[in-house]
Amino acid sequence: MTLPVDLFAQALNGLSYGILLFLLSVGLTLIFGMLDVVNLAHGSLYMLGAYAGLTVIAITGDFWLALLLAPIAVGLVGLVIERICLRPLYRRGALDQVLLTFGLVYLFEDLVKWIWGGRIRSIAPPAMFSGSVTIWGATVPSYRLFVIAFGIAVAALLWLLIERTRLGAIIRAGVFDAEMASGMGIDTERVFSAVFGFGAALAGLSGVIAGPIQSAQPPMGATILIPALIVVVVGGLGSLKGSFVGSLVIGQAETFGKAWLPGVSMLMIYVVMVAILLLRPQGLFGRPLR
Amino acid sequence: MSAPPLLSVEALHRHFGALAALGGITLAVSPRERRAIIGPNGAGKTTLFNVIAGQLAPSRGRVLLSGEPIAGLSPHAVARRGIARSFQRTNLFLGLSILENLRLAAAADGRGSYNLLGRGARRRGKQLARARETAEAVGLTARLDERVGRLSYGEQRQLEVGVALASGPKLLLLDEPTAGMSPEETERMTRMLERLPREVTMLIIEHDMDVVASLADRVTVLHYGEVLTEGAFDEVRADPRVYEVYLGQA
Amino acid sequence: MTEAGSTGGRARVVAGAAGAAALFAAIAAFPLVAGNYPVKLLQEILVWGVFAMSLDLLMGRAGMVSFGHSAFFGVGGYVAALSLAKAPGLASALALPALAAAVAAVVIGFFSIRASGVYFIMLTLAFSQMFYAVTFQAAWLGAEDGLVGVPRPVVPGVDLGRSLAFHLYLVGLVGLAALVLVRVARSPFGHVLRGIFENEARMEALGYPVARYKLIAFAVAGTVAGIAGALYTQLTGSITPDAFLWTTSGEALLMVIIGGIGTLGGAVLGAATFILLQSLVSSYTERWMLILGLTFVLFVLFAPGGIAGALRGRIGLRA
Numbered sequence: 001m002t003l004p005v006d007l008f009a010q011a012l013n014g015l016s017y018g019i020l021l022f023l024l025s026v027g028l029t030l031i032f033g034m035l036d037v038v039n040l041a042h043g044s045l046y047m048l049g050a051y052a053g054l055t056v057i058a059i060t061g062d063f064w065l066a067l068l069l070a071p072i073a074v075g076l077v078g079l080v081i082e083r084i085c086l087r088p089l090y091r092r093g094a095l096d097q098v099l100l101t102f103g104l105v106y107l108f109e110d111l112v113k114w115i116w117g118g119r120i121r122s123i124a125p126p127a128m129f130s131g132s133v134t135i136w137g138a139t140v141p142s143y144r145l146f147v148i149a150f151g152i153a154v155a156a157l158l159w160l161l162i163e164r165t166r167l168g169a170i171i172r173a174g175v176f177d178a179e180m181a182s183g184m185g186i187d188t189e190r191v192f193s194a195v196f197g198f199g200a201a202l203a204g205l206s207g208v209i210a211g212p213i214q215s216a217q218p219p220m221g222a223t224i225l226i227p228a229l230i231v232v233v234v235g236g237l238g239s240l241k242g243s244f245v246g247s248l249v250i251g252q253a254e255t256f257g258k259a260w261l262p263g264v265s266m267l268m269i270y271v272v273m274v275a276i277l278l279l280r281p282q283g284l285f286g287r288p289l290r
Numbered sequence: 291m292s293a294p295p296l297l298s299v300e301a302l303h304r305h306f307g308a309l310a311a312l313g314g315i316t317l318a319v320s321p322r323e324r325r326a327i328i329g330p331n332g333a334g335k336t337t338l339f340n341v342i343a344g345q346l347a348p349s350r351g352r353v354l355l356s357g358e359p360i361a362g363l364s365p366h367a368v369a370r371r372g373i374a375r376s377f378q379r380t381n382l383f384l385g386l387s388i389l390e391n392l393r394l395a396a397a398a399d400g401r402g403s404y405n406l407l408g409r410g411a412r413r414r415g416k417q418l419a420r421a422r423e424t425a426e427a428v429g430l431t432a433r434l435d436e437r438v439g440r441l442s443y444g445e446q447r448q449l450e451v452g453v454a455l456a457s458g459p460k461l462l463l464l465d466e467p468t469a470g471m472s473p474e475e476t477e478r479m480t481r482m483l484e485r486l487p488r489e490v491t492m493l494i495i496e497h498d499m500d501v502v503a504s505l506a507d508r509v510t511v512l513h514y515g516e517v518l519t520e521g522a523f524d525e526v527r528a529d530p531r532v533y534e535v536y537l538g539q540a
Numbered sequence: 541m542t543e544a545g546s547t548g549g550r551a552r553v554v555a556g557a558a559g560a561a562a563l564f565a566a567i568a569a570f571p572l573v574a575g576n577y578p579v580k581l582l583q584e585i586l587v588w589g590v591f592a593m594s595l596d597l598l599m600g601r602a603g604m605v606s607f608g609h610s611a612f613f614g615v616g617g618y619v620a621a622l623s624l625a626k627a628p629g630l631a632s633a634l635a636l637p638a639l640a641a642a643v644a645a646v647v648i649g650f651f652s653i654r655a656s657g658v659y660f661i662m663l664t665l666a667f668s669q670m671f672y673a674v675t676f677q678a679a680w681l682g683a684e685d686g687l688v689g690v691p692r693p694v695v696p697g698v699d700l701g702r703s704l705a706f707h708l709y710l711v712g713l714v715g716l717a718a719l720v721l722v723r724v725a726r727s728p729f730g731h732v733l734r735g736i737f738e739n740e741a742r743m744e745a746l747g748y749p750v751a752r753y754k755l756i757a758f759a760v761a762g763t764v765a766g767i768a769g770a771l772y773t774q775l776t777g778s779i780t781p782d783a784f785l786w787t788t789s790g791e792a793l794l795m796v797i798i799g800g801i802g803t804l805g806g807a808v809l810g811a812a813t814f815i816l817l818q819s820l821v822s823s824y825t826e827r828w829m830l831i832l833g834l835t836f837v838l839f840v841l842f843a844p845g846g847i848a849g850a851l852r853g854r855i856g857l858r859a
Contacts, residue, residue: 038658040790088841094658095605099797100840102790107833114827222787226669233662266673273666278651281659343745369747381745383738394735398747403732406760407720410728457746 002137009138010255016144016213018251019151023206024224025231025243026158027199033175033238033286034195036094037086040101043225044108045200049074049207050216051116054123063126071205078200082193105222113218123211143212150209155244162240171195175238176287227254230273236286245284294357296321296491297342297461302351302361304334304341304515311337313515314351319461324492326502326523329512330536335495336378338512339463343375344368355461369398374459376450378466378495384439388430388449391438392421395456421456428452429482444475448482455486462486464494468501480504499527511536568711571704579707583775585815586714589808591768592795593721594761599793600802601725602757603737604653607789608664609765611648611671612641614783616766617773618675621687624774633693634713634770641766642759649758653751665786672784686780690773710771717764722804724760733757737802794836800846809847 028042052073056066081104089097124130125143133142162168173181174191182188214220227250235246250269257265276283295318304312312334319325327335340346342353344365353361360368374395383391396417397403425434428448438449451467467483468476480501486492496502502509502523509526511518513535519526526532567586571579591613598604616637623632652663675681682688692700700706724730732753735743744750773779782788791814799810814832821828843850 032658036658038661085837085841092844095661096840096844098658098661099605099793100837102793103833103836103840105787105790105833106794106829107837110827110829110833114830226786229662229665263677266677267670270666270670270673274651274663274670277655277659277663277666281655345745364749365741365744366747366749369745375745377742377745381739381742383735383742385738386734390731394731394743395746397728397731403728403748403753404756405728406730406756407723407727409726414728453742453746 005137008136009140010259011252012135012138012140012144012148014252014255015248016147016151016251017255018248019147020206020210020213021227021231021247021251022151022244023154023209024203025228025235025247026240027202028228029232029235029238029240029243030171030175030195031199032232034171035086035090035097035192037097037101038094038229039196039199040098040225041081041104041108041221042101042199042203042228043221043223044105045074045078045203045221046207046210046224046228047112047216047218047221048077048108049204050123050211050214050220051112051121051207052204053208053211054116054121054216057123063124067205067208070208071201074204074207075197075201078203079193079197081200082196086196087189087192105225109218109221112221116216118218120215120217122215125212147209147213154205158240230269232283233273234276234283236283238287239283239285242283242285295319295354296323296356297493298352298354298357299338299342300352300354302338302341302353303349304337304346305349310515312341312348312351315512315515315517317510317517317520319491319493321460321491322488324494324505324507326506326509327493327495327512328497328499328502328509328526328536329518332514333512334515335512336465337515339375339465339493339495342368343373343463369457369459372460373463374454374457374461375463376454376465376467378469380443380446380450382438382446382449382453385437387435387437388425388441389418389421389434391449391453392424392456393417395453396420396424396458398457420458424452424456427455427482427486429478444471444478447471447475448479451479451483455490459490461491461493464492466495466497468496468498476501564711564715568708571707576703579703580775581815581819583707583710585808585812586710587768587772587775588792588795588815589811590714590717590721591765591772592792592799592807592811593718593804594764594768595792596796596799596801596804596807597721597725597733597764598757598761599796600804601730601733601737602754603740604754604758605661605793606652606664606758607661607786607793608648608652608666608668609761609792610784610786610788611664611668612645612762612765613769613772613788613792614668614671614675614779614781615644616641616769617779617783618681618687618769619766620770620773621690621779624690624693625687628691628694630693630695633774634767637766637770638763641769642763644766645759645762646755649755649762653754653758665789668784668789669786672781675781675784682780684781686778686782688778690777690779692774706774710775713767713771717767718804718808721760721764725804729753729756794832796846797844798836798839798846800848800850801844803846803848806846806848813847 024042024046028039031037031039049070052070053066056069057063085100086097089100129143129146131142132139133145162171170186170191173186174188231243231246231250234250235242253269254265257268297319299315299317302312302315303310315338327338329335337346341348341361344363344367347362351361352359355371355373360371383394425431428451430445430448430452438446441449447467451464454462468479471479476498483505494505506523508521509523510520511526511532518531518535519529567582570582595606595609598606619637619640620633623636648664648667652660652667655663676684692706698705700709732748736750736753740750769783795810795814796807797810798813799808800806817828817832821831839846
């Protein structure tokens with residue numbers, strides 16, 4: 001393939017990876033914005049989504065059913081986590097909660113290993129998208145195009161939900177200032193649970209979608225957390241727009257970086273993360289810090 | 291005959307967005323003076339303390355301590371220059387004992403606290419002595435090893451003043467020291483404050499006029515971030531404007 | 541805090557010192573009664589224990605939750621590996637790694653301490669991941685496989701290739717590092733840290749330059765972590781980029797919490813729990829990570845004092 005075609009193919013890869021990061025980081029950023037918790041187990045929820053999808057496909061052979069059921073299952077797991085593990089700690093402060101989510105990383109990784117085994121398990125894309133397409137000379141798996149389209153659709157839906165509905169307004173209020181929202185009569189406990197469950201479901205969705213691209217293996221949770229965290233920091237804690245822009249940027253940066261500048265790309269991304277944390281901690285689009 | 295002021299605040303402004311919490315405050319406190327700051331809630335009294343003590347930087351204006359500008363310095367730098375403050379909401383080391391609370395304050399001169407490997411027995415002894423003196427001065431003599439989290443509210447307020455005092459300041463800023471206290475506790479606190487050495491200049495925010503009457507040499511009245519009037523307690527109390535904005539609402 | 545001087549207090553101090561000495565002797569003599577594998581386990585516990593202890597100085601005394609402590613562990617390890625290959629003396633084994641870790645700690649600390657809470661966590665995490673990125677990619681550092689074949693340091697008169705000699709060397713150094721950490725915690729400096737832990741804003745208002753104290757604590761903790769890393773490299777003969785991973789920092793955090801935050805000695809108990817779970821439990825069941833994660837979660841929820849906290853309650857000692 002020639003250079004422009006090469007670049008285009010890479011860009012599509014970067015875009016689909018960015019979409020995965022977006023779906024994953026939305027939940028993470030909302031959870032942080034609202035609960036002040038960095039949910040280190042968010043990558044584990046992603047992993048659970050992938051494995052849940054694997055199981056549904058194994059039983060029913062239907063990818064679309066997996067796409068529906070796995071996020072629901074992971075969302076329920078999220079609700080349980082929030083209710084049992086995090087809620088008792090709200091009085092104790094955010095740091096204890098962050099620590100607890102780290103314990104969950106270990107718990108889930110081993111749970112997954114126990115139930116599904118430690119080998120890498122591949123997930124087949126749905127029959128409809130199992131082939132390749134040639135666009136502008138570049139041959140890409142049609143599944144990746146599906147991921148991109150799907151992700152944009154979800155982004156649009158989320159935007160509508162958060163910006164145009166009453167529930168979205170409540171979430172935005174809680175993200176902006178949970179204490180004030182509570183003072184205004186909003187049942188913040190229920191909203192916290194809902195946001196956590198919703199964020200978990202999105203993480204699960206991202207995991208299922210990622211399955212055909214990245215395969216499923218127990219360490220995948222801990223691995224994907226770091227890029228997601230970087231997206232949240234760069235894009236802005238609590239910001240949907242920041243999540244979208246940030247994940248597309250980081251997605252491209254990581255993809256091109258790995259291919260073209262393997263030596264420094266990883267390092268540069270962390271340098272950017274540190275720079276943002278030091279110079280503009282609210283990220284590109286986050287609310288200014290209290 | 292007027293001594294140069296210990297504390298001089300000149301045209302001090304502090305904005306929060308569009309809100310002018312302090313809209314140009316000028317006042318001067320002489321050494322050994324006891325000045326009360328009174329005014330309705332929201333008048334800017336605590337904000338004034340926050341700017342003087344360094345928790346906030348001013349938007350405009352100057353603060354001078356013995357003629358030296360201190361506005362905008364960090365809290366620890368201001369404290370090192372001899373200002374100590376107590377807080378309206380009790381702000382103590384709840385997990386530590388009364389004695390340790392006071393000792394930390396007494397040890398705040400910095401020397402010796404960078405001792406990483408030794409025990410610093412000599413300095414520690416002096417700090418503990420000072421801590422005990424201060425405990426006595428603020429009326430806390432029993433259960434000095436008790437964890438502060440276990441004390442009654444009144445005892446904590448006494449300690450709140452004690453911690454500020456133990457650091458040996460030239461200027462003591464007390465933010466509503468008797469807030470939330472019963473009449474007996476207030477009486478006790480007032481007598482304790484009266485007995486404090488005159489070398490420590492005092493600036494007190496208070497709502498209780500009996501306390502102000504007992505303690506204050508002069509009174510400054512704040513209203514919406516500005517100085518309404520200033521003078522001896524009786525003068526101020528008789529001022530119809532003061533009555534209108536503040537005392538009449540009590 | 542009761543002051544030793546009363547007969548009861550003095551007796552307790554003597555008993556405590558005697559107990560510590562007995563424990564130290566038992567640990568030092570362990571190779572005489574146990575085989576290679578248990579000795580190796582003990583040595584790992586000691587090295588990780590002192591690494592976790594240095595983190596406890598930060599967390600339990602100064603209130604700084606760092607997710608980047610592995611940076612100093614890794615720096616110590618890599619510097620030890622590199623310099624021991626060239627000049628296998630004690631300077632390479634200890635002094636250089638300690639110095640490198642100290643420098644790293646001052647630099648990282650200078651930038652990180654401006655932030656607090658969750659932002660501090662993310663900054664420290666990012667810094668240590670930077671080291672991971674560099675070592676993972678750098679061919680001269682062995683890239684993904686790291687550095688192997690690190691020789692034992694050469695000490696005049698002693699052959700550290702022999703297992704008992706190395707054991708005593710390791711135990712002695714770990715003991716010294718632990719002693720330093722305990723002394724720092726009990727020093728006037730340590731008392732200031734305790735005040736910062738309890739109420740940072742009030743310490744500022746009293747006149748303490750809190751940021752400076754935090755930076756010094758960070759540097760001390762980082763230096764000890766670097767020494768732990770250097771010892772780890774000498775113990776296993778190798779070092780990989782995984783030493784820098786955020787999960788490595790997380791493991792140290794696990795050890796601190798399980799052992800009992802703020803107790804210092806608890807960190808070693810936490811390290812023992814972790815390593816014994818990892819090695820022993822895995823011979824009965826593969827689920828050691830599950831047990832560890834579950835234990836940790838339960839501790840955070842229900843036993844914030846950790847093992848040491850529970851023990852203290854039993855014996856009735858007060859802080």
